[in-house]
Amino acid sequence: MSESHDAFCGINRLATADDEFEVRLGALLAWEGVSSSGVQQRVESILNDVRTRGDAALVEATNRFDRVAVSSLAELTIPAERLAEAFAALPEDQREALAQAAERIRSYHQRQKPESWHYTESDGTVLGQQVVPLDRAGIYVPGGKAAYPSSVLMNAIPAHVAGVREIVMVVPMPDGVISELVLAAAHLAGVDRVFALGGAQAVAALAYGTETVPRVDKIVGPGNIYVATAKRAVFGQVGIDMIAGPSEILVVSDGETEVDWLAMDLFSQAEHDEDAQAILVSWDAAHLDAVEEAIERLLPTLERAEIVRESLARRGALIHCRDRREAVALINRIAPEHLELSVADPEAWLPEVRHAGAIFMGRYTAEALGDYCAGPNHVLPTSGTARFSSPLGVYDFQKRSSIIHCSAAGASTLGETASVLARGEALTAHARSAEYRIRK
Amino acid sequence: MSESHDAFCGINRLATADDEFEVRLGALLAWEGVSSSGVQQRVESILNDVRTRGDAALVEATNRFDRVAVSSLAELTIPAERLAEAFAALPEDQREALAQAAERIRSYHQRQKPESWHYTESDGTVLGQQVVPLDRAGIYVPGGKAAYPSSVLMNAIPAHVAGVREIVMVVPMPDGVISELVLAAAHLAGVDRVFALGGAQAVAALAYGTETVPRVDKIVGPGNIYVATAKRAVFGQVGIDMIAGPSEILVVSDGETEVDWLAMDLFSQAEHDEDAQAILVSWDAAHLDAVEEAIERLLPTLERAEIVRESLARRGALIHCRDRREAVALINRIAPEHLELSVADPEAWLPEVRHAGAIFMGRYTAEALGDYCAGPNHVLPTSGTARFSSPLGVYDFQKRSSIIHCSAAGASTLGETASVLARGEALTAHARSAEYRIRK
Numbered sequence: 001m002s003e004s005h006d007a008f009c010g011i012n013r014l015a016t017a018d019d020e021f022e023v024r025l026g027a028l029l030a031w032e033g034v035s036s037s038g039v040q041q042r043v044e045s046i047l048n049d050v051r052t053r054g055d056a057a058l059v060e061a062t063n064r065f066d067r068v069a070v071s072s073l074a075e076l077t078i079p080a081e082r083l084a085e086a087f088a089a090l091p092e093d094q095r096e097a098l099a100q101a102a103e104r105i106r107s108y109h110q111r112q113k114p115e116s117w118h119y120t121e122s123d124g125t126v127l128g129q130q131v132v133p134l135d136r137a138g139i140y141v142p143g144g145k146a147a148y149p150s151s152v153l154m155n156a157i158p159a160h161v162a163g164v165r166e167i168v169m170v171v172p173m174p175d176g177v178i179s180e181l182v183l184a185a186a187h188l189a190g191v192d193r194v195f196a197l198g199g200a201q202a203v204a205a206l207a208y209g210t211e212t213v214p215r216v217d218k219i220v221g222p223g224n225i226y227v228a229t230a231k232r233a234v235f236g237q238v239g240i241d242m243i244a245g246p247s248e249i250l251v252v253s254d255g256e257t258e259v260d261w262l263a264m265d266l267f268s269q270a271e272h273d274e275d276a277q278a279i280l281v282s283w284d285a286a287h288l289d290a291v292e293e294a295i296e297r298l299l300p301t302l303e304r305a306e307i308v309r310e311s312l313a314r315r316g317a318l319i320h321c322r323d324r325r326e327a328v329a330l331i332n333r334i335a336p337e338h339l340e341l342s343v344a345d346p347e348a349w350l351p352e353v354r355h356a357g358a359i360f361m362g363r364y365t366a367e368a369l370g371d372y373c374a375g376p377n378h379v380l381p382t383s384g385t386a387r388f389s390s391p392l393g394v395y396d397f398q399k400r401s402s403i404i405h406c407s408a409a410g411a412s413t414l415g416e417t418a419s420v421l422a423r424g425e426a427l428t429a430h431a432r433s434a435e436y437r438i439r440k
Numbered sequence: 441m442s443e444s445h446d447a448f449c450g451i452n453r454l455a456t457a458d459d460e461f462e463v464r465l466g467a468l469l470a471w472e473g474v475s476s477s478g479v480q481q482r483v484e485s486i487l488n489d490v491r492t493r494g495d496a497a498l499v500e501a502t503n504r505f506d507r508v509a510v511s512s513l514a515e516l517t518i519p520a521e522r523l524a525e526a527f528a529a530l531p532e533d534q535r536e537a538l539a540q541a542a543e544r545i546r547s548y549h550q551r552q553k554p555e556s557w558h559y560t561e562s563d564g565t566v567l568g569q570q571v572v573p574l575d576r577a578g579i580y581v582p583g584g585k586a587a588y589p590s591s592v593l594m595n596a597i598p599a600h601v602a603g604v605r606e607i608v609m610v611v612p613m614p615d616g617v618i619s620e621l622v623l624a625a626a627h628l629a630g631v632d633r634v635f636a637l638g639g640a641q642a643v644a645a646l647a648y649g650t651e652t653v654p655r656v657d658k659i660v661g662p663g664n665i666y667v668a669t670a671k672r673a674v675f676g677q678v679g680i681d682m683i684a685g686p687s688e689i690l691v692v693s694d695g696e697t698e699v700d701w702l703a704m705d706l707f708s709q710a711e712h713d714e715d716a717q718a719i720l721v722s723w724d725a726a727h728l729d730a731v732e733e734a735i736e737r738l739l740p741t742l743e744r745a746e747i748v749r750e751s752l753a754r755r756g757a758l759i760h761c762r763d764r765r766e767a768v769a770l771i772n773r774i775a776p777e778h779l780e781l782s783v784a785d786p787e788a789w790l791p792e793v794r795h796a797g798a799i800f801m802g803r804y805t806a807e808a809l810g811d812y813c814a815g816p817n818h819v820l821p822t823s824g825t826a827r828f829s830s831p832l833g834v835y836d837f838q839k840r841s842s843i844i845h846c847s848a849a850g851a852s853t854l855g856e857t858a859s860v861l862a863r864g865e866a867l868t869a870h871a872r873s874a875e876y877r878i879r880k
Contacts, residue, residue, distance in 0.1 A: 093860050094860060094861070094864050096860075097856075097857045097860035097861050097864075098861065100857050101857055101861060108567055111557065111559065112569065114554070117551065119551065125814075126801075127548055127814065127815050127816060129552065129816075129831075130790065130793075130799070132794050132795075134827070134828055135794065135795075135827065148865050149861070149864065149865065150861060150865065181864055181865075217827045217828040218828045232672075232675070232676075235672070235675070236672075236682070236683050236825070238828065239825075239827075239828035239829065242676070243676050258876070260876065261873070261876045261877075264869060264872050264873040264876060265873050267869035267872075267873070268867070268869040268870040268872075268873040270869075271867060271868075271869040271870070272867075302868065302869055303866070303868045303869075304867075304868070304869065308869065346845065347845075350570065350843075353570075353841070354572050354575065355572075355575075355841075356841045357841065357842070358841060358842035358843075358844065359570070359841050359842065359843050359844070360844050361566075361843065361844065361845035361846075362845055362846070364846045364847065364848050364850070364851035364877050365844050365845060365846040365851065366851070366855075366858075366873045366874055366876070366877055367873070368858050368862060368870040368871070368873045368874040369844070369846060369851060369854045369855065369858050369874055369877070370842070370844050371858070371862075371870060372854075372857065372858040372861045372862060372870075372874075373854055373857045373858050373861065374565075374567065374844045374846065374854055375567050375844075376567060376569075376842035376843075376844055377842065380842070381839075385676070385679075386839070386841070387574070387575065387657045387679075387839075388574055388657040388658045388678065388679035388839055389679065389839055390839045390840040390841075391569075391840060391841075391842050393840070395835075399821075399826070399827075399828055399829055399830045400830040400831060400833070401779075401793065401795075401796045401797065401798060401799050401826070401830075401831075402797070402798035402799065402810070402816035402817065402820070402831050403790075403798075403799050403801065403816075404798065404799070404800050404801065404805050404809070404810050404814045404815075404816055405786065405787075405801035405802055405805060406801075406802065406804045406805040406809060406814070407804065408804050410804070411804035411805065411806070411809060414809045414812075414813055414814055415806075415809065416537075417537045417540050417541060417812065417813045418806075418808050418809050418811070418812040418813050420533050420534060420536075420537035421534075421537050421538065421541060421589070421590060421812045421813065422808060422811075422812060424534050424537075424589065424621055425588050425589070425590065425621075426743070427708070427711060427712075427744075428711075428742065428743045428744070429704060429707035429708040429710075429711040429742055429743075429744065429748065430708040430711070430808040430811060430812075431808070432704050432707075432708075433701070433704040433705050433707070433708040433806045433807070433808045434806055434808040434809055434812075436698070436700065436701045436704060436806070437701075437804050437806055437809070
């Protein structure tokens with residue numbers, strides 16, 4: 001690594017053998033999506049306003065924040081025909097690619113559907129769990145520069161496969177501009193209703209309902225700090241998905257993958273925004289030098305070179321580790337959103353990978369394939385939350401009810417046990433309710 | 441219903457035919473678990489203190505809030521031998537009842553384990569999902585008057601069945617007092633480590649880790665407003681279960697169940713605390729009168745009569761509806777934590793019940809049986825959150841990673857689609873990363 005390379009791109013170089021490795025890695029990974037108290041207060045005020053004044057508050061907030069001039073929510077309601085038109089008007093290659101992606105996403109998610117189950121005990125008591133879709137799901141889709149049709153597919157199709165009765169989408173229309181691809185994707189994904197709303201006001205409308213916008217049972221989808229703060233505030237009154245941090249990838253290379261491919265895989269993460277994180281780990285130091293050289297060479301050819309440069313300098317890294325064992329430890333320490341195992345025998349690694357949102361196996365599986373059309377969801381846990389969270393899935397749009405049907409004999413046996421335990425907890429009405437069912 | 445009855449117990453009487461029914465029902469159901477800004481600030485201050493000062497802050501907060509005088513966290517660490525001793529010292533009937541309950545809970549939850557899955561497409565591409573347990577789970581168990589060994593079983597056993605590597609329990613020891621039954625249950629449920637900590641400081645210790653308390657990946661279990669506020673604040677850094685409101689039951693009776701049984705079932709809910717909610721729905725007005733009479737007659741015989749009286753007067757109700765159809769609509773409107781279908785053919789109702797945490801079927805299945813030992817979890821969604829939440833389960837202690845392994849042929853085909861979509865989103869590094877994998 002020469003000094004001039006550093007000056008050019010400045011991707012961080014770390015080595016597990018360095019004394020300060022843990023401190024430097026910790027600093028690179030640190031991310032806190034904490035809202036300032038100013039943001040908190042503005043969001044609270046918007047939530048209260050929409051809750052109490054409904055449509056009127058939505059119209060005012062939208063005129064103000066999205067710089068439009070509408071007089072009623074009717075003007076912010078996008079009818080189904082408009083979505084169908086947007087789809088029909090797409091260039092043929094885009095229409096076909098979108099339809100193919102939708103079909104593959106649907107096919108994958110259909111295998112993810114949990115089923116109701118029950119079993120009968122020898123005394124006739126039946127136990128089980130009934131799985132039911134949500135009545136209504138709300139999908140937040142960002143507008144402006146991060147308006148991604150693929151996000152519409154990834155959020156709406158699992159809800160549709162789950163059997164959600166009504167899918168409501170909100171997408172802001174800043175300055176009156178809306179993405180035709182986003183509308184087309186909504187048509188394809190089975191979205192039932194669309195409102196041109198964004199920000200905390202859109203979250204409030206979905207959480208509380210207004211005269212025009214129906215209250216939903218769960219809100220999913222990415223958004224800026226106002227959207228994230230609003231989702232956290234309404235959590236409990238309505239379900240929410242995870243609150244997303246910046247997107248990240250961890251690539252592990254055994255040194256045999258084309259360095260240009262690896263550089264481009266890192267770029268594809270880094271081009272999202274300046275906070276995105278792209279890290280490559282290898283035990284082959286010469287290989288890491290070659291990747292750095294490829295980064296320097298290819299970076300100037302990128303459309304989004306400035307974003308990539310800043311992202312790599314701030315949060316990117318090439319990490320030299322001692323061996324495969326250390327690479328596995330790094331995977332589980334970082335718990336990345338995306339993990340690319342660019343190695344000869346990725347299957348052999350799988351049993352040791354405990355924490356990762358999605359695992360891209362082998363040299364051919366670029367993360368970009370998963371972002372769009374491989375089938376699995378691209379909504380994944382970020383910032384280490386893969387330690388306890390899963391990809392968005394059909395299971396996020398269903399919920400379960402326990403089923404307990406005691407036979408007379410079963411109630412009598414269980415009543416004896418429940419009575420002892422309830423009296424141990426000094427809950428004697430519990431005990432007596434159970435004792436009524438004990439056979440004399 | 442006579443005037444003197446009202447004066448005595450004062451359970452609310454509603455009828456769907458009344459003009460003001462919707463308003464009265466709405467008022468009865470209303471519950472907002474919102475923390476005051478005073479509570480918020482105190483919790484934030486405790487969280488920051490534990491985060492920055494670790495064990496020392498824990499010791500100070502515990503001495504202050506639990507009125508003890510310890511000098512180090514070692515004194516708040518409860519060793520495994522102490523748990524085993526507590527179990528061995530239980531009266532035989534309690535030891536056996538606890539063991540039977542644990543065995544039934546374990547057996548039910550073992551059927552709930554999601555499995556990893558994958559499938560291979562015709563071009564050799566493999567897609568799937570890998571299911572992995574959490575590394576470490578934290579279980580909050582309230583101390584003092586609401587110290588329930590059954591809660592220890594219900595929270596810890598699903599974690600144990602899931603395969604969680606380490607289960608850490610916190611339980612406050614106010615004035616140095618701790619429940620032997622709680623310690624015994626921890627022994628039985630496979631808890632690995634126990635600390636005598638409570639309140640926001642215990643949540644902080646589990647979320648951030650200290651010198652002595654290990655950081656966990658998810659925190660589950662009920663607690664007071666300080667615990668709930670702290671859990672909401674750390675959500676995202678660590679997983680949490682749902683934030684619980686007061687416990688509730690909705691009983692639907694067809695008029696044929698013994699009225700004393702129904703009265704006691706309502707009491708068993710109401711005796712939890714003054715905010716608990718017990719509601720009975722029937723289309724048989726004379727039956728409702730008879731249940732009210734039974735309530736008046738049996739209430740004075742209860743150990744916790746004062747709590748029950750206040751709970752029934754504030755939040756309880758006997759609701760007269762017109763028919764079975766209206767009863768079903770009320771179930772789905774209320775989305776109760778516990779639903780008792782005290783009717784002749786409960787199976788026939790099941791397809792129409794969309795929202796309920798647990799469904800107790802038939803006249804023999806008292807809710808109390810489910811609270812202790814039927815097998816399903818007693819940690820259930822409250823306050824209408826059964827619209828979008830599930831009972832606590834094995835799935836809460838596992839998470840999933842998507843698996844994508846493209847063959848060379850698969851990557852080529854998918855690369856074409858991804859390239860079109862990525863260019864449609866102006867993410868050209870994504871497109872080029874995919875295009876590298878297209879066969880020339």
